[in-house]
Amino acid sequence: xxxxxxxxxxxxxxxxxxxxLIPFLxxxxxxxxxxxxxxxxxxxxxADIIEIGVPFSDPVADGPVVExxxxxxxxxxxxxxxxxxELEKRxxxxxxxxxxxxxxxxxxxxxxxxxxxxxxxxxxxxxIVPDLPLEESGPMREALERYGLDLIPLVGLNxxxxxxxxxxxxxxxxxxxxxxxxxxxxxxxxxxxxxxxxAAVRRIFSVPVxxxxxxxxxxxxxxxxxxxxxxxxGSALIAHIKAGGTAAEFMARxxx
Amino acid sequence: xxxxxxxxxxDFGGQFVPELLMPPLLELEEAxxxxxxxxxxKKELNALLADYVGRPSPLYRCPNLSKELGFDLWxxxxxxxxxxxxxxxxxxxxxxxxxxxxKKALLAETGAGQHGVATATAAAMLGLDCIVYMGAExxxxxxxxxKRMKLLGAEVVPIESGTKTLKDAINAALRxxxxxxxxxxxxxxTAAGPHPFPLLVREFQAVISLEARAQCLDKMGRLPxxxxxxxxxxxxxxxxxxxxxxxxxxxxxxVEAGGTGEPGCYHSAPISLGTPGVxxxxxxxxxxxxxxxxxxxxxxxxxxxxxxxxxEHAHYGATGRVRYDIAxxxxxxxxxxxxxxxxxIIPALESxxxxxxxxxxxxxxxxxxxxxxxxxxxxxxxxxIIEAHEAKxxxxx
Numbered sequence: 097x098x099x100x101x102x103x104x105x106x107x108x109x110x111x112x113x114x115x116x117l118i119p120f121l122x123x124x125x126x127x128x129x130x131x132x133x134x135x136x137x138x139x140x141x142x143a144d145i146i147e148i149g150v151p152f153s154d155p156v157a158d159g160p161v162v163e164x165x166x167x168x169x170x171x172x173x174x175x176x177x178x179x180x181x182e183l184e185k186r187x188x189x190x191x192x193x194x195x196x197x198x199x200x201x202x203x204x205x206x207x208x209x210x211x212x213x214x215x216x217x218x219x220x221x222x223x224i225v226p227d228l229p230l231e232e233s234g235p236m237r238e239a240l241e242r243y244g245l246d247l248i249p250l251v252g253l254n255x256x257x258x259x260x261x262x263x264x265x266x267x268x269x270x271x272x273x274x275x276x277x278x279x280x281x282x283x284x285x286x287x288x289x290x291x292x293x294x295a296a297v298r299r300i301f302s303v304p305v306x307x308x309x310x311x312x313x314x315x316x317x318x319x320x321x322x323x324x325x326x327x328x329x330g331s332a333l334i335a336h337i338k339a340g341g342t343a344a345e346f347m348a349r350x351x352x
Numbered sequence: 353x354x355x356x357x358x359x360x361x362x363d364f365g366g367q368f369v370p371e372l373l374m375p376p377l378l379e380l381e382e383a384x385x386x387x388x389x390x391x392x393x394k395k396e397l398n399a400l401l402a403d404y405v406g407r408p409s410p411l412y413r414c415p416n417l418s419k420e421l422g423f424d425l426w427x428x429x430x431x432x433x434x435x436x437x438x439x440x441x442x443x444x445x446x447x448x449x450x451x452x453x454x455k456k457a458l459l460a461e462t463g464a465g466q467h468g469v470a471t472a473t474a475a476a477m478l479g480l481d482c483i484v485y486m487g488a489e490x491x492x493x494x495x496x497x498x499k500r501m502k503l504l505g506a507e508v509v510p511i512e513s514g515t516k517t518l519k520d521a522i523n524a525a526l527r528x529x530x531x532x533x534x535x536x537x538x539x540x541x542t543a544a545g546p547h548p549f550p551l552l553v554r555e556f557q558a559v560i561s562l563e564a565r566a567q568c569l570d571k572m573g574r575l576p577x578x579x580x581x582x583x584x585x586x587x588x589x590x591x592x593x594x595x596x597x598x599x600x601x602x603x604x605x606x607v608e609a610g611g612t613g614e615p616g617c618y619h620s621a622p623i624s625l626g627t628p629g630v631x632x633x634x635x636x637x638x639x640x641x642x643x644x645x646x647x648x649x650x651x652x653x654x655x656x657x658x659x660x661x662x663x664e665h666a667h668y669g670a671t672g673r674v675r676y677d678i679a680x681x682x683x684x685x686x687x688x689x690x691x692x693x694x695x696x697i698i699p700a701l702e703s704x705x706x707x708x709x710x711x712x713x714x715x716x717x718x719x720x721x722x723x724x725x726x727x728x729x730x731x732x733x734x735x736x737i738i739e740a741h742e743a744k745x746x747x748x749x
Contacts, residue, residue, distance in 0.1 A: 152644075152645065153514065153645040153646040154514065154519060154520075154523050154631060154632075154646050155523070156369075156370070156523045156526050156527065156632075157370045157372075157527070157530075159527075160513070163513055163514075164513075167513075167514065170645060175643050176643070199630075200368055200630045201629045201630045201631060201638075201640070201644040201646075202643055202644035202645065203644075204629060204630055204644065205629060205640070205642065205643060205644030206643075206644070226370050227368045227369055227370055227630070227633070228368065229367060229368075229369060229370070229371045229374050230371070230374075231358065231366070231367055231374075232366055232367060232368055249371075250370065250371050251371055252371060252372045253372075254372060254375045254533070255371055255372075255374075255375070256375070259371075259374070274371075274372060276531075277372060277530055277531050277533070
């Protein structure tokens with residue numbers, strides 16, 4: 097199987113002597129027009145991968161900031177068909193690898209085979225599905241693989257080495273390490289066990305490791321040294337845009 | 353019953369949860385295998401059910417309605433349990449399991465507040481901390497149950513997100529459990545959610561049909577012709593059906609809430625009117641848009657007001673072992689009045705949906721039949737809704 101675009105983007109960042117930057121932006125946020133402006137700004141601002149949120153009425157793994165943004169986007173009519181249609185028009189415009197992140201039911205109702213086909217046509221390189229653990233991931237992973245797309249595994253502080261190894265067997269793209277036992281949202285400090293568990297993840301997975309959930313500032317990353325290849329930020333970016341800021345300013349700060 | 357994959361009932365069930373919830377679910381599966389069947393646990397739970405909950409609950413033949421209907425209408429009196437509903441069967445079981453697992457707190461979601469009260473009761477009795485997540489709308493609508501939970505020592509957290517009702521309380525409770533899994537057991541209120549909850553809750557509610565089946569053989573001298581229960585999430589129904597499922601001559605009827613009943617109205621009947629999908633950790637029948645967004649549900653009875661249903665019910669709907677029908681708000685209210693006036697029993701509006709099915713289908717039920725209805729709860733909690741309904745009709749009768 098060919099190397100994943102997502103792996104390649106992270107390796108390019110590491111080759112340039114920095115961590116990969118992986119912003120998360122809810123699809124259709126802050127509104128359907130400005131979403132594509134912000135997406136372009138994230139891309140131009142140095143994002144290596146951009147995770148685009150697909151809204152769901154019942155986002156069980158999200159904190160209040162992402163949940164509210166997601167519900168707002170549902171109200172403004174954001175849906176998968178719209179995202180695919182608009183992304184396909186802009187296909188090839190982005191340097192960053194594009195990943196769709198969303199809950200399983202909207203993907204399931206779209207039809208997994210159709211989803212994979214349309215995502216590939218729209219230039220999407222992978223999916224993250226927070227409510228699809230290893231046990232249930234087979235059908236979606238198989239559909240995505242037929243179109244060369246990655247299903248990014250999410251693992252965390254309480255994932256045993258046995259389960260890490262089971263995830264690692266099929267992992268493509270990168271592995272998303274959830275740094276807190278909680279939901280998405282910003283934290284002032286990250287627990288010390290994170291480092292230990294990250295070392296296990298590093299040892300067990302051959303794909304790059306991205307750290308997410310609770311990341312607030314670039315300084316938090318220094319402590320992890322070589323254990324981390326990339327960083328995901330979501331709530332911080334949403335809060336920044338809600339407060340009137342732009343994606344360009346945000347990226348400038350993280351690029352350092 | 354076929355479970356071809358772990359935690360599946362036919363095509364329904366599963367474990368659609370964040371990876372961070374898999375360890376506590378696996379821990380719970382292990383506890384179900386080792387603790388629940390153990391003699392000390394069974395002995396202690398049975399003693400609690402007998403002396404604290406008040407089991408066995410009676411199987412009672414309604415003398416007046418039976419005479420009018422021309423067949424025997426029996427009620428399995430779960431309304432006579434401590435706290436007034438079947439919910440306590442589950443919370444005592446899960447509460448005791450929590451102690452055996454060495455955890456110190458119970459977490460619960462609640463809609464109408466009945467499961468919250470039953471969890472707070474079990475927690476108080478067993479010496480556990482208790483935190484209850486409840487939609488902010490429900491906190492206002494069910495102020496008395498909020499007060500009960502607080503009297504019992506529980507912390508009640510109003511949830512302001514989404515539709516501010518039961519499904520949002522479940523989302524919030526799942527999130528809280530991710531963070532507090534080391535010390536806290538999530539005492540799920542119905543036979544739904546990710547595996548092993550549908551199995552665990554059925555385990556503790558199956559006492560209803562274990563007793564009822566023996567009571568039928570004793571009092572009727574045979575098995576009943578029909579067993580009827582209301583279905584929201586489906587815990588009283590799965591408990592009422594379980595030991596009758598292998599009895600092929602017994603017709604099992606699950607009654608979903610049809611809401612106000614006009615075409616296109618909000619309702620709570622996902623098996624009858626919904627489509628398959630994934631919510632709250634399970635693949636089941638759901639009220640959803642074609643794009644997979646969950647739709648609001650409605651019923652006059654808050655305990656049935658849920659856009660999904662337990663996966664075993666979805667399976668029995670697909671196989672036809674259980675017939676799922678609908679009763680609408682007005683039919684439930686008519687059944688409420690019938691039980692109050694004819695039998696001197698004030699039933700929960702949830703249970704009235706099951707009674708309504710019997711009254712609505714009296715013409716098709718052969719004379720001399722034996723019908724058992726699960727009277728899952730008492731109706732004191734619904735007096736506010738009844739008063740509002742009477743006011744709408746232009747004054748109390």
